[in-house]
Amino acid sequence: MIGVMGGGAFGSSLAITLARAGQEVVLWARDPAAMAARRESPRLPGIAFPDALRVTAAPGDLAGAEAILLAVPMQALAGLLEAHPGLWPGRTLVACCKGIDLARLTGPSHLISELAPGAVPAVLTGPSFAADIASGLPTALTLACAGEDAAGLQALLSTPTLRLYLTDDLAGAELGGALKNVVAIAAGAVIGAGLGDSARAAIMTRGFAEMARAAAHLGARPETLTGLSGFGDLVLTCTSEQSRNYRAGLALGRGAAPDPSMTVEGAATARAMARLAERAGLDLPVTRAVARLVDGDLSVAEALAALMARPLREE
Known part of the structure; x- marks a missing residue:
């Protein structure tokens, strides 16, 4: 199972393409009722959620995830990490936001290392629009990860329409995106x-x-x-x-x-x-x-x- 935290356009698009490829996906959103009822995101109208995609408001529903994609705005990432400390140990956390934290002047991988010790930080970034990913248009992104099973993470998050190129240069990937x-x-x-x-x-x-x-x-x-x-x-x-x-x-x-x-x-x-x-x-x-x-x-x-x-x- 793959977890996605952030019910905006980009988080929803990643959840959709992964579920469409056969992965079980749980999408955490602050107000999921309308999304769950309509089976689509208001940010991506007309693109139906696959059956393998479940929407939740309970962070604990992501406890069994192999990897959790953090698709919240960069300036909200620190607060998210601090709010759910019990969810992170032993997990691979993939930052899908682009920017530099104003309070700490660091990128997302540094925030993960600082605020979620015991988690494996990774960064997913590159040229993409949410509507293109959700519509199944071909997209190529960079996955930055220095963990022992980086290649396994690359395989887990790749789909027939989403091609991921792997690097261990987290600093370069996140700074380019920012x-x-x-x-x-x-x-x-x-x-x-x-x-x-x-x-x-x-x-x-x-x-x-x-x-x-x-x-x-x-x-x-x-x-x-x-x-x-x-x-x-x-x-x-x-x-x-x-x-x-x-x-x-x-x-x-x-x-x-x-x-x-x-x-x-x-x-x-x-x-x-x-x-x-x-x-x-x-x-x-x-x-x-x-x-x-x-x-x-x-x-x-x-x-x-x-x-x-x-x-x-x-x-």
Whole structure:
């Protein structure tokens, strides 16, 4: 049995594709009554739950799971881990959220190690939209795990339409997934402000250079950032309006406020990464500009002027 904690679009989509592939899946959600009655998620209308998928509000129903997928927003992960300490020992916990915890300035695998001692941390990340996964469209993701049975976990979570590539570089996988959201906000702001596709390409390229620089400083392997969890996810989120972070950037570029009901992980990640960069003396101008942009301390025009006025240098 596989457990999924988080009844949002992404958690539901993973539960659906795993159950469709024949796995017994228990999906924990805060308010599962409507989902259980209608046998579908309100975030994924029209996509029926397979018979092998059971919805529950009781965390104890996941006690027999071989692995538990943690599909809650990054800033809610610490609270979830602290709320259910008896559920974690001896289990593989797969973080499916992307970002950096604002209070601790660490990624999800570090939170699992700190708050769920005795659990095996893993990270599932890469270029994907929940609707595509739930609809059975082909998707490839990175599974990062350093446990002894990482290959077994890869086999457990793979389906005919969900292909997982394995790495033991947890830091690289989670940083790629986190930092690309910051660049996606910047790319959306560029397009929202009418600055054109050439400017977006420049932001994506220089943003990726920042991602690689920050990840190397934090102990990740550079080649991990060139894979699905870094470059692949960057391309997807910087070019599609299905991306919440890109849509938030579009709104900011147009002088509007992003939808307050929408989780924009890149905003918190930009703030956290700007603090980390200042502490470490890292030069991350795009990240710093996005942090000030989402806080309302900088306009898109001011951010562009600052970036264009930086000293000329070699690439």
